[in-house]
Amino acid sequence: MQVLIVESNASLRWLWQRHLERRGFAVELAGSQEEAAEAISERTHDIIVLDVVLEEGSALAVADYASYRRPETRVIFVTSSTFFSDGSIFALAPNACAVLPSGTSPDDLVTVVEHYGTRS
Incomplete structure (x- = not known):
């Protein structure tokens, strides 16, 4: 299974990558x-793990682009905020799972990646 991690924090990206690769995912x-x-434009991914708040750019723009270019790809959003705790992210990003x-x-x-990745 192919996973794309989009996260501004390099330490967190690395941590998630190591755990996913240990379970056999290509990251x-x-x-x-x-x-x-x-x-996204060059390769197909089963799942995108996407931080809602990116230091450079917009997470919603990434999700929107993925929805356009790779409609089969599902997005797992991660956030340190409670802003989307009401579920509104699902109305904004149709590929959010x-x-x-x-x-x-x-x-x-x-x-969670394994669960949703096998459903795509």
Whole structure:
């Protein structure tokens, strides 16, 4: 299964990557909207793990671009904010399948990726 992680925090990207790769996932990393758009346009991913707040660019623009270029790809949003706790992210991003707190344990994140990735 192919996973794209879009996260500004390099340490968190690396942590999630290591846990996913240990479970056999192929993982690609992006730290910005531009890097994510390039990855999405060049390769197919089953799941995108996407931080709602990117330092460079817009997470919703990444999700929108993925929905256009790769409509079969599902997006798991992660956030350190409570802004989307009402579920409104699902109205804004039709490819959203889950919203998790950034502090979710890496093992739990892997389980969610595995669950939704096998459904795509």
